[in-house]
Amino acid sequence: MSLSHHLPPPPGDPYYVYAPHPYPDTQRQGVLTLFVAGLPDDVKPREIHKLFSSRPGFDHCLLEYTGRGNQVVAFVSFVNHQAALSAMSALNYVIPGVKYPDHREYSGTVFDPDTGDRLHIELAKSSSRKRHGDGGVYRVVDKRLKRKERAADHENAGDGGNDDDAWGEDDNGGNDGDGGSDEPLDTENDDSDEKNELPAERSSGQPGLKQHRGQSLSDDQPDKLSSDIPPCSTLFVANLGHSCTEEELKEVLSKQPGFHLLKMRRRGGMPVAFADFTDIESSTAAMDALQGTVLASSDADGLQIEYARSKMRKS
């Protein structure tokens, strides 16, 4: 019902860019996945996550480093077509947390004001398939690494036409157009034209079924991202600013029911913290409540909170 709602455009904002008109009723009708281009090469999965996860109907995301220049694309899927369209309309001109120097709240399709990179969002050619199973799934495909590994492993002739698509030797500046959305994944059963709006139902039906894939990207590699850490009464807190202190973080955490104690660790780079709670229920509630919280010391986004991989020792 509220799926079609989105933030209104800023009145008189010269930076406002109207979203491309939704595709006519030809193709891509019923597609659940958005194709996102124009991302900087150093974009982090969590940045994509923050852009889309709060959109109504968000389901899962695939981030792909294409290896061509600094092109990074994402395939973001929603539970139904309307939700995908709504998110596309909204995010084509609303980038939360990104402002112009004059504090303009809405920034069109500019993703990073420093670089001027602009997001380009459209419906994908086909719906992405969530990796079998459940849970919020984030997948990352890094073709830059794959090419390097392949080159270094040149002597090995064991892999006969495995997965990759055509890799030009050094086609750096060649094709920029991204004149369309490459398809994120082969739909395992070629049913992309039906009006099904409940993707989870069909996709979980045929585990392990493989199909030919000509130039589609490989989808059989293990997940790189672990958003499937089992619940734990201890939370892992990352994305803290350099200057974040234990006191500052504890001030926020201590307001959460069931909070026990906090430990911070600095391993050279950014500090991380472990926050212990009485039980999983309270740690989960605290994670939900504080996810993305921006502290005064934050120099990037807000707090990134996950379940810790092991419970804090009793003291």
Next chain:
DNA sequence: AGCACA
């Protein structure tokens, strides 16, 4: 995308 302490 970074997980220690016993």
